[in-house]
Amino acid sequence: xxxxxxxxxxxxxxxxxxxxxxxxxxxxxxxxxxxxxxxxxxxxxxxxxxxxxxxxxxxxxxxxxxxxxxxxxxxxxxxxxxxxxxxxxxxxxxxxxxxxxxxxxxxxxxxxxxxxxxxxxxxxxxxxxxxxxxxxxxxxxxxxxxxxxxxxxxxxxxxxxxxxxxxxxxxxxxxxxxxxxxxxxxxxxxxxxxxxxxxxxxxxxxxxxxxxxxxxxxxxxxxxxxxxxxxxxxxxxxxxxxxxxxxxxxxxxxxxx
Numbered sequence: 001x002x003x004x005x006x007x008x009x010x011x012x013x014x015x016x017x018x019x020x021x022x023x024x025x026x027x028x029x030x031x032x033x034x035x036x037x038x039x040x041x042x043x044x045x046x047x048x049x050x051x052x053x054x055x056x057x058x059x060x061x062x063x064x065x066x067x068x069x070x071x072x073x074x075x076x077x078x079x080x081x082x083x084x085x086x087x088x089x090x091x092x093x094x095x096x097x098x099x100x101x102x103x104x105x106x107x108x109x110x111x112x113x114x115x116x117x118x119x120x121x122x123x124x125x126x127x128x129x130x131x132x133x134x135x136x137x138x139x140x141x142x143x144x145x146x147x148x149x150x151x152x153x154x155x156x157x158x159x160x161x162x163x164x165x166x167x168x169x170x171x172x173x174x175x176x177x178x179x180x181x182x183x184x185x186x187x188x189x190x191x192x193x194x195x196x197x198x199x200x201x202x203x204x205x206x207x208x209x210x211x212x213x214x215x216x217x218x219x220x221x222x223x224x225x226x227x228x229x230x231x232x233x234x235x236x237x238x239x240x241x242x243x244x245x246x247x248x249x250x251x252x253x254x255x256x257x
């Protein structure tokens with residue numbers, strides 16, 4: 001460790017943690033084994049950082065929420081194993097609403113990204129440069145978010161999606177789709193992403209059949225859901241998509257076609 005950083009004596013650091021110059025680590029911080037913390041990083045109270053995490057210069061972890069309802073409650077910001085936080089990214093801790101902000105395992109959070117209070121980011125997520133996630137956004141496993149995207153509070157982005165850079169997101173994005181244009185819309189399936197994650201042709205075909213009805217049949221959402229249940233045999237993929245759609249609080253994006 002550098003002699004030019006400040007580490008609170010009550011902070012708990014695991015084995016083989018490297019800390020760069022001018023970095024501040026406060027009390028009530030836990031950092032796992034084999035982590036690399038760069039120069040000029042600030043890790044505030046409430047940070048819970050897993051093993052093998054890399055945090056690049058200028059990042060700020062567990063800053064208090066930018067939420068006027070926050071009253072200083074004891075909350076945390078959780079960073080999963082193997083995740084990388086690039087330069088000047090910010091991850092705020094939670095509020096009384098959820099009590100935590102969480103980023104999963106093996107994520108890549110690129111430079112200048114902001115993850116606001118009470119967000120929940122799944123495993124294997126890639127969030128590209130300068131993306132801004134408002135409070136209580138949920139991003140499911142293996143989603144890819146293009147650079148400069150702005151995501152409205154309470155939105156839910158499904159697993160294995162691909163989101164266009166510069167997107168303005170104010171609706172939920174169901175799993176496995178590509179979303180683009182303005183207003184943000186369904187433009188197809190993220191078949192490249194599914195292939196990369198080992199989806200079989202049979203699984204991909206089921207997903208295609210579901211979205212053909214949901215987005216290309218000229219039915220409203222309720223009628224499309226009914227037709228999917230009537231015409232597509234039960235499967236994990238079918239049920240996962242239908243559950244997402246039926247539980248969407250903000251409503252799902254519509255089709256560009």
